[in-house]
Structures are given as structure tokens and as C-alpha cells.
Amino acid sequence: MSASSPRTPVPVEDARIAPKPGLRRFHQARWDEPLIFELTSPGERGVGVPVTDLPVPALPAGLARAEAPRLPEMSQPHVLRHYMRLSQETLGVDLNVDVGQGTCTMKYSPKVNDSFVRDPRIASLHPLQDEGTVQGVLEILYRLEGLLKEISGMDRVSLQPASGSSAIYANVSMIRAYHASRGEGELRDEIITTQFSHPTNAAAPKTAGYRVITLMPDADGYPDIEALRAAVGPRTAALLITNPEDTGIFNPRIEEFVRLVHEVGGLCCYDQANANGILGITRARDAGFDLCHFNLHKTFSTPHMCGGPAAGASAVTSALEPFLPRPTIEFDGSRYYVDDDRPESIGKIRPFYGVVSNLVRAYAWIMALGAQGLRDVAETSVLNNNYLISKVLEIKGVSLPYARGRRRVEQARYSWEKLNADTGIHSEQIGYRVADFGTHYWTSHHPYLVPEPMTLEPTESYSQADLDEYARILAEVAREAYEEPETVRTAPHNGPIHSMRDASLEDPGTWAVTWRAYRRKLA
Amino acid sequence: MGHPYIPNSDPEIRKRMLAAVGAASVEEFYADIPDAIRLHRPLDLPAPLRSEAELVRHMDRLLSRNKPAELSFLGAGCYQHHLPAVVEEIANRSEFLTAYAGEPYEDHGRFQALWEYQSLMGELLELDVVNVPTYDGFQAAGTALRMAGRVTGRRRLLVVGPVDPDKVSKIVDFVRPDHDVEVLDGTHDGWQVADLVVGADVAAVYIEAPNYHGVLDAALPTLAERAHAVGALFVVGCNPISLGAVASPASYGADIVCGDIQPLGIPMSFGGGNAGFIATRDEERLVREFPSRLFGVVPTVVEGEYGFGDVFYDRTSFALREEGKEWVGTASALNGIMAGVYLALMGPRGMREIGETILALTAYARERLAAVPSVTVPNASSVSFADFVVRFTGSRTAAEINTLLLERGIQGGKVLSDTDALFCVTEVHAREDVDRLAAVLEEIAK
Numbered sequence: 001m002s003a004s005s006p007r008t009p010v011p012v013e014d015a016r017i018a019p020k021p022g023l024r025r026f027h028q029a030r031w032d033e034p035l036i037f038e039l040t041s042p043g044e045r046g047v048g049v050p051v052t053d054l055p056v057p058a059l060p061a062g063l064a065r066a067e068a069p070r071l072p073e074m075s076q077p078h079v080l081r082h083y084m085r086l087s088q089e090t091l092g093v094d095l096n097v098d099v100g101q102g103t104c105t106m107k108y109s110p111k112v113n114d115s116f117v118r119d120p121r122i123a124s125l126h127p128l129q130d131e132g133t134v135q136g137v138l139e140i141l142y143r144l145e146g147l148l149k150e151i152s153g154m155d156r157v158s159l160q161p162a163s164g165s166s167a168i169y170a171n172v173s174m175i176r177a178y179h180a181s182r183g184e185g186e187l188r189d190e191i192i193t194t195q196f197s198h199p200t201n202a203a204a205p206k207t208a209g210y211r212v213i214t215l216m217p218d219a220d221g222y223p224d225i226e227a228l229r230a231a232v233g234p235r236t237a238a239l240l241i242t243n244p245e246d247t248g249i250f251n252p253r254i255e256e257f258v259r260l261v262h263e264v265g266g267l268c269c270y271d272q273a274n275a276n277g278i279l280g281i282t283r284a285r286d287a288g289f290d291l292c293h294f295n296l297h298k299t300f301s302t303p304h305m306c307g308g309p310a311a312g313a314s315a316v317t318s319a320l321e322p323f324l325p326r327p328t329i330e331f332d333g334s335r336y337y338v339d340d341d342r343p344e345s346i347g348k349i350r351p352f353y354g355v356v357s358n359l360v361r362a363y364a365w366i367m368a369l370g371a372q373g374l375r376d377v378a379e380t381s382v383l384n385n386n387y388l389i390s391k392v393l394e395i396k397g398v399s400l401p402y403a404r405g406r407r408r409v410e411q412a413r414y415s416w417e418k419l420n421a422d423t424g425i426h427s428e429q430i431g432y433r434v435a436d437f438g439t440h441y442w443t444s445h446h447p448y449l450v451p452e453p454m455t456l457e458p459t460e461s462y463s464q465a466d467l468d469e470y471a472r473i474l475a476e477v478a479r480e481a482y483e484e485p486e487t488v489r490t491a492p493h494n495g496p497i498h499s500m501r502d503a504s505l506e507d508p509g510t511w512a513v514t515w516r517a518y519r520r521k522l523a
Numbered sequence: 524m525g526h527p528y529i530p531n532s533d534p535e536i537r538k539r540m541l542a543a544v545g546a547a548s549v550e551e552f553y554a555d556i557p558d559a560i561r562l563h564r565p566l567d568l569p570a571p572l573r574s575e576a577e578l579v580r581h582m583d584r585l586l587s588r589n590k591p592a593e594l595s596f597l598g599a600g601c602y603q604h605h606l607p608a609v610v611e612e613i614a615n616r617s618e619f620l621t622a623y624a625g626e627p628y629e630d631h632g633r634f635q636a637l638w639e640y641q642s643l644m645g646e647l648l649e650l651d652v653v654n655v656p657t658y659d660g661f662q663a664a665g666t667a668l669r670m671a672g673r674v675t676g677r678r679r680l681l682v683v684g685p686v687d688p689d690k691v692s693k694i695v696d697f698v699r700p701d702h703d704v705e706v707l708d709g710t711h712d713g714w715q716v717a718d719l720v721v722g723a724d725v726a727a728v729y730i731e732a733p734n735y736h737g738v739l740d741a742a743l744p745t746l747a748e749r750a751h752a753v754g755a756l757f758v759v760g761c762n763p764i765s766l767g768a769v770a771s772p773a774s775y776g777a778d779i780v781c782g783d784i785q786p787l788g789i790p791m792s793f794g795g796g797n798a799g800f801i802a803t804r805d806e807e808r809l810v811r812e813f814p815s816r817l818f819g820v821v822p823t824v825v826e827g828e829y830g831f832g833d834v835f836y837d838r839t840s841f842a843l844r845e846e847g848k849e850w851v852g853t854a855s856a857l858n859g860i861m862a863g864v865y866l867a868l869m870g871p872r873g874m875r876e877i878g879e880t881i882l883a884l885t886a887y888a889r890e891r892l893a894a895v896p897s898v899t900v901p902n903a904s905s906v907s908f909a910d911f912v913v914r915f916t917g918s919r920t921a922a923e924i925n926t927l928l929l930e931r932g933i934q935g936g937k938v939l940s941d942t943d944a945l946f947c948v949t950e951v952h953a954r955e956d957v958d959r960l961a962a963v964l965e966e967i968a969k
Contacts, residue, residue, distance in 0.1 A: 028629060032827075032828065033635070035635075035639065035642075035820075035829075036639045036642075036643070036863075036867055037642065044870075045868075045869075045870050045872055045873060046607075046609070046867060046868030046869065046870060046873070047607045047609070047868040047869060047873060048873075049869070049873050049876040049877045049880065049950060050605075050880055050950045050951075050953075051876055051879075051880055052880050052883050052884060052954065054883040054884060054886070054887045054954065055883060055886070056768070056879045056882050056883045056886075057882055057883070057886040057906050058906075059739065059768075059769065059770075059882075059906055060739065060740075060741035060743075060905075060906065061741070061744070062743070062744040062770060062774075062775050063732075063739055063741070063743065063744075063769060063770045063775070063906075064768070064769070064770055065766065065767060065768055065769055065770050065771070065774075065875070065878070066770065066774065068767070068871035068872075068874075068875060069646045069647045069649075069766065069767060069871050069874060070646045070871070071643060071646050071647070071866055071867070071869070071870050071871050071874065072643075072867055072870065073870045073871065073872075074867055074868075074870065076609060076868065079609055079864065079867045079868050080609050080612065080613070082867075083609075083613045083616075083636065083860075083864055084613075084616070085632070086631075086632035086633075086635050086636045087613065087616040087618040087619050087632055087636075088618065088632065089630075089631045089632030089635070090618040090619060090622045090625075090629075090630050090631070090632035090633045090636075091618070091622065091625055091629040091630060092617055092618040092619065092620065092621035092622040093621035093622070093623070094617040094618070094620075094621045095617075095618065095621075101623060101624060101625070104623055104624060106623060108528055109620075109621060110528060112575050112578060112579065114615070114620070115579075116582050116586065117792065118611075118615070119586055120591050121586040121587070121589040121590075121591060122586065122589065122792060122793065123790040123791070123792050124591035124603075124790065124791065125589055125591055125791060125792065125793040126592065126595055126597045126601055126603065126791050126793070126794075126934070127601055127791070127793050127794030128597050128599060128601070128937050129592060129595070129597065129934055130925070130926075130929050130934065132929075133589065133590040133592065133929075133934075134588075134589050134590075134793065135588040135589070136585040136586050136587065136588030136589040137585075137586075137589050137793050139585055139588065140585055147568060150566055150567050150568060151566060151568075162658035162659060162662070162854070162855070163658065163852055163853045163854060164852060164853065165850050165851075165852035165853070166658055166662075166852075169850075173696055198852075199840045199841060199844045199847075199850070200840060200850045200852055202840070202844040202845035203840035203844055203845050203847055203849065203850035204850050205845070206845035206846075207669075207700070207849045207850060208699075208700055209699065209700025209701070212845045214844070214845075249555070250553075250555040250556055251555075252555040252556070252557055254557075254560070255557060255559065255560060277552075278553075278556070279566075280562060280565065280566045281553060281556065281561065281562060282556050282560050282561055282562060283560075283562055286560045286561075286562060287560045295853075297853060301528075303620045303621045304621060304622065304623035304624075304853070305619070305620060305621075305622075305856060305857035306619055306622045306623070306630075306633045306636075306637070306856040306857050306860060307623060307624065307633075307655070307816075307853050307854065307856035307857075308656075308658075308853040308854040308855045308856050308857065308858075309795070309798065309854075309855045309857065309858060310853040310854075346696055347689075347692035347693065347695065347696045348661060348689045348690070348692040348693040348696070349693065349696075350658060350659050350661060350662070350693075350797070351600055351601070351659050351660065351661055351689060351690075351783075351794055351797050352600075352601065352793070352794025352795075352797070353793065353794050353795075354794075354795065355795045356792050356793040356794060356795035357790075357792045357795040357796075358795070359795075364578060364582055366568070367569065367571065367572050367578060367581060368528070368571060368572055368573065368578050369526065369528070369571055370568050370569065370570055370571025370572075370573075371565040371566040371567070371568045371571075372565065372571070373526050373528075373529075373571050373573075374566060374568070375565070375566075376525075376526055376529055376532040377529060379537075379549040380529050380531045380532050380537070382549060382552045382553070383531065383537065383540050383541065383544075383546075383549055383552070384531060384540075385552075386544050386546065386552055387540050387543060387544050389544075390543065390544045390545075406554075406555065407546075407551060407552045407554060407555070408552075409552065409553075409555075431626060432626065432628055435625075435626060435628050435629040440625050440626075440629065441626075442624070445841065446841065446842050446843070446844075460528070460529045460530075460531070460532070461528065461529070461530070462530065462531075463530035463531060463536075464531065464536065464539070464540055464543075466530075492628045492629070495628045495629055495631065496628070496629075496631035496632065497628060497631050497823050497825075497828055497829070497830045498823045498824050498825045498828060499823060499824045500627065500821050500822070500823050500824075500829075500830040500832060501821060501822050501823065501824065502821045502830070502832045504819070504821055505819045505821060505832050505833060505834050505835070505836075506834075506835060506836075506837075508805075508807045508810070508835075511810075511819045511834045511835065512819050512820050513638075513641055513645075513651065513652045513653065513805070513810075513817045513818065513819055513834055514638075514641050514642040514644075514645035514646075514650075514651050514652065514653060515639075515642035515645065515646070516642065516645045516646060516649075516650075516651050517645070517651040517652070517805050518820060520651070520805075
């Protein structure tokens, strides 16, 4: 419009921005991106490599590569663009109100902590460098052990396990070494766990050669103490138990559980995957446990990285210290050093010292919070959970089985049994539809003891407005299930792709784990 | 005032939330925790560094006491390589960094990137089945051997050395319930891999290419035949960055191939960068034994669109708890995505060139150091990749030599014994770096 044109007044309502609707009109990136092999353009390359005029030695017969690997040939911008698009088709925590991934403690991972591990003074360190050149990182590991000792009440902590499950296995190995050292290794061949503990509490002992006894919940959802009484005996090596369990219910008889196992000479091992709500409130040592482990990628904020690298920490009382994975990190008053001379150690769990980048992040996170901050983490996550429970239970078709009238700790396992009976819609289908509003949703581990389960864990990272939004999404999907079930049944609608036809994944004739397999079987 | 990481930690907000749920205080939520096990005092932790500036200053003080080596010859399971900028760019993408366990719909990109990692590794390894990465190369070897044990139903495992003693420690601890491990290492008694006889009770023969000392053993194909002759599986641990130039273990008969992908574009991070792979042929008897997740590609209801999901899920502990194969959980997915980006950038030519560069430089380094007085290089007649043993025959021990090297700005190899150290060169080294090492050794190796 030129300056000289007559001005027509714009009605205010044409300039005013209406408030946002209660539900986000979300659509995820949908790039319809080809497989990387379809992007090959012979002659292109993505990065140069130093070449040398030194002679290449002749390899022994049969050990020289005959045919070049059939990798794609792509220029650098094309590789970058492809993976940028894939990243946009991934819903990370930084983008969403991630309270739907229960048991996983999806919390904010502070960006500043990433800067420490990208620093070459961490990233470029070789683990076997002269100790005098790595005093800083050794001090971080030593200090992190000290922090976790206080948080758990235990006497020593190994930071070597690569994950929570890896830490559970390390703990089982230490349990075996402990009993073997007392001449009871053969006798004690049973490990007891509970149904609402993470599957690895059953799977790792089985892998380690133990007979696994699983305690089912009683009518109120607590692990059945009568079943424990019946299970313990001279063959009991240990109890592996989570508390609160994946239902968010704290087992108030935990001291009695520990006592019953100790009375028969067994050890008690605490899976602290669900520690987020009890930091600074109650500790493994105070409840009498001999071992415990933390998932540093859950409770201690290290990012989940599409499924790892994670980091685990195995903590033990002094009775089990000799069996810790080697090496340990020690301090002699002036310098930090690696102690690999530990004859009773179970040996190595992982190369070198653990997932050091995540150990550095976890250290920085604890240092930014301190004792009061950790307590705020716990209390806020519990407050958030109970607030969300009150919102969710207003929704038609959902219930919170077990321990009626009792509060939950940091998460809750709900059931859509009624909604399913009313509408035929399953919990998984609700999850696919929830993603249409820009967030995650998770059912539960198998088997589904709670029918049509949903597990929500709103950590300390979410505000009241965030929780209200999540509850509104669930309410809307439940409404759809009752009023327009086809919308739910055909979800997702706003995601990167549509419903998969995935029966082929179970058939050896059609499953394709690689492009090679696809070409051979299906192209 | 609330903490910056915790929106609802502000006292006023907290009051409002408590009122909304009808609770007098947060204590109500902890009613099930017996008083006897409550911690009735604050945790005894250092005062918090509540401002980002203070935290950075604290961490910088610690990091300033780390000195990445200017010139290092360390390898031994953790390798220095050039890290392409695009790999770092993708690894730092917030979506990949913070995603976890979403469904194949909203996390389509994560599934595709991991399936492509499996596929790119499949091309390199010439095998049709590759897992979503496990923790590290140690775990990969332990699981590969237990897979072989489950396939054959036999107890005995032969581990043909030299293998990193730390890896042997992990393997022994991991396979103990089902297997007896026999480690055969001819390093010191002149025994040769070609002499090995494989008994009919052997579940698997495990060997590495290159081995712990960097040697590519000429008897690898022969050993494959011997294992197969008695129905044992041939399990080979390999360094994937060698495979553009070195034959894939599958091509000379490996049934299960495993190793560590850290060399493929992943920072060393003081040993934090390791991640494991396991690969097999596409046979149901092998595939059913994987504990890890295996993603597969499938069509969607829209023509030309595809998605990804779990292959043969009912073998995992996620599906079956203790009845699954070993266990599955959070492992090393992002390292897999990084390795995939690396392989895509390198392409067939890049992988061949880097393999040849490292082979050539390793040969040069061995020859150059062998010419230094009071230094010998064992395994002289064999070809080595990256790692190689250096023996100091003078009066100074390998540890003493390392101290003197460090005083001259060089990080020496991993000390193996009084006389031996394991040195390593890769494409990040230039010929001049090797010459500098040789010149310093001429001065100090006495």
C-alpha cells in the first residue's frame, strides 16, 4: 500500500489474536524420507580421509576385502540433510511434556551438562592415559561415588555398569561371589523378585544361572509377604526388589521383607530405578539393604539418547566391597588413582571405568541441586504425580487399581479396562492417538497384570500447566474412544507415518533387519 | 524461589498444587514409608552451585586438570580417530539426544536411523542381521558366545588369544553359569593358531581379527574350517574400521561377528564411548538367540511409506521376563546412530582408504621402531592393524620408557609387562609423528 492511498481503518477483531485452544493443533514433521540406500549417487562422498604414499602391506590369503562394502555414496550435505530430517521425526524430551513414559523418569537434562562432556578435556581423553594427566576426571568419578554413597547410605559405589540392567547383573555377580566366599555358592541358587519390579530383576539372575521366584502382588497391589515367607529358605541367595514398584506404590513392609531374607542368610538388593520420588526421604541402607543400584540416566538426569548410552551405579555395604567390579577409583590425600589390584573382584563389567560422559553429567547435576535440591526433586515429582492422578481420575473409563485410597509416590499405573469394555479401544491405540497431540504414552511392561495399562510418571520437570495439558489430551482421546472410536482406531494421523502393516516382523521369511536382507527377500 | 530445573519448586506454586489435590503437605504422599526408615536429617552433600556460572566455574576447575595428549600412541580397545563434524552435529541434535522409548510412530526417525545403522553395518560385515547396539564390545563378545552355546547346546568355549585380559574377565564372569572357558594364547610359548585342534564338545571358537596385539592371523580361515568340522560355531571379534580393506569375518566363515563400534566416529571420552555390535546370518536358529532389539522395516497403509518395528519380539526379556534370552534394556543406541552417520559419510571409498592408511602406517611404525636400538617388534612376519607390540630390550622397563616419553610430550602405549607395551597408530597420525616417536626412543630406550 502506498503512503498516499486512503487508509481504511482495520477492525480491531481482525488484528487481535485469539487465545490458543485447549488442545494443541499439532502435526509432527513428515518428510517422507527415503531409506539412506535409496539416496546413493555413485561418485559422491561425504568426508575425505588422510591417504598415505606408504606401501600397504599384502594381507594373508583370504584376509583382503574382495568386494567393497555396498555403502551408499553421498555428499556431505546430503548425509546431513537426511539425518536432520530423521531427527525431526523423533520426539525427544526437549520437545514435549514427556510424562507418559512411565518407569523411565523422563526429566530435563540440563544443557550446560552437555557442554562439559563435549569439552575435549573429557571427550578427547584416552582411558589409559598417564594418571597425572587425568586427575580432573578421576576426581569427578571419586567425588560422584562419594555423593552416591551419601544418597544411598552405602559404603562403596561402582560406576562401571553401563545401564540399570548392567548394574543389576553386576549386583547379582557380587551376590554370587559373596555366597561363594562363604562356601555357600552352590547351595544358594534361588533369587526372589516381584512382578512389579523391572523385567531385568528376573532376567539378569536367570542369565546368571539362578532359579527365579517371582512374588505376585496381593489384592492391594503390595508384594505378597506370605508368598515371600513361603519362598525363603536355605537356597535363597537374594531378594531383588524395587520400591516403590512400577505401580508407584511404596511397600510399607519393606523392613520385614528384608528381615525375612536376612534371617535365612540371603542378601537384599534394592533396584532404585524408581528413586526419583524418595531422594533424601529414605535410603537403601536405612531399610537394611546390602546392595542397590541407581539408573543415572533416569534419576540423575543424563539424557536418554534414543536408548543409551546410559549409566548405572552399583552400591554396596562394606561386606560386599571386596567383590566390586575392578578397578575402583581411590584418593591418597594428594592424588587420585586407579586401583586394579582387587583379587576378590567379580572382574570387569565394562571396558575401562564406565560411561564417563554420563558420569560427568550426573555429577554436575547433583552439584547444581545439593541436598535441598534433591529433596525438592523428590517432593515435586511426588506432588506432580498425585496432582496428575487427581486430574486423570476425572476422565471417563480410567481407574487406578490397587491400594485404593492410598497415595502414590512418583508414578502411577492406571487401567483403561472400563473404557475398553465400553468401546473396544485398547490402551495401545490410545497411545497412538495421544502421539497426535505431540507427546508420548506408554502401557506397561509385559505381562499386563493390570488390564489395559497406562503408566504415567510426571517428574519434577513439569509444571501445573504441563500436567493440565497432558490430562486434557487423555480426556480428549477418551472422549473420542466413546464418541468417534474410528478416529482412535486409525491413529496416528498427525505423525511422520501412518499405521504399519507389521505382521512380517514375526515371520522369518519376511522379516528384514537390514537393507541386505530386504533386497534378498523382498526387493 | 524455585530451582531453575524444577518449575513447581517455588513455595507458592507448591501450595497451590497441594490445595488442588487436597493435601496438607507432601508428607501425606509418604505416609506408606515407615518412620524407622525415614531419613530424619538433610543429606550431607556439598552446598549447591545454583547459578550456571558457578557450576561452570567449578567444572572448569576440575576439567583444567585433564590434559588430552598432544601425541598419543594408545589404543588397546579405545581408539583415536578423526570425528567428522557431521557426526557430532547429528549426535548433538536435541531430538536424538533426549528421545528414549517412544513408539515407532512419533519416534519414526529414531527407528529409521537405527535400522539404517543395522543395515550399514550389515553391508560392512556382509551379514543380514545386526542388532541395535549392546553396551560395549566386551558385552557383545559375552553374548555372542552364549548365543553360540544356546545354538549348539554345548558347554566348552575356546577363546583363542591374545585377547584383552579385561575382556576375558568379562566373558568368564558372564558365561560362567553355562560354560567353561579355555583361553589358549600362544603369545609366549610359540604355539600357533594353525596348530589348534577343536574338540567335538566345543560350542564355539572365539578369536579376534585383528587380535589384542593387532595381528591379523593368517590361520583365521583354517580355524573356521576346524570349528565347523566339529559343529562348533566360529565367533570372530573384529574392529569394524578395518573392514574396508580387511576381509569381513563372514567371508572366511564366521557364524557370529561381534566387536566395538567406538572407532566409527565416537569420541573416546575416557573410555565412555564404547558400544557393542553382534551380527549373524539371517537364520532363525541364530536370530532367535539375540537378546537385543532387532528392528525391521515394514510397509504402512500408505503406498510408498514405511515404518519400523521389533523383529521376533517374543525372544526378549521385555516380552518374557526371565524366559527371554538374557535381558534387554537401555544400551547404546545413540552410538549406533553416530556409527551409521559415520559409515554413510565414509562410503565404500572412505572405508577402503582408512583401512589401507592404517595398515600402511602400522607397517611403517613397526618397521621404523624395530630399527631403533634396544627396541624390537614381535610378530614381525605378520600383518598388524592399528595396535602392535613393542618390546624394550634394554635396561629400562616399558613403564619407565613411558614416563620418559611423557616428559617429552608423547603418551606411549599401554604397558603389558616389564618389557612390552601395546602401541597404536591410526589415520590421525602422520608419518612424521612416528618418526618423532622413533627419534625420542633412540634417545631413551637404553
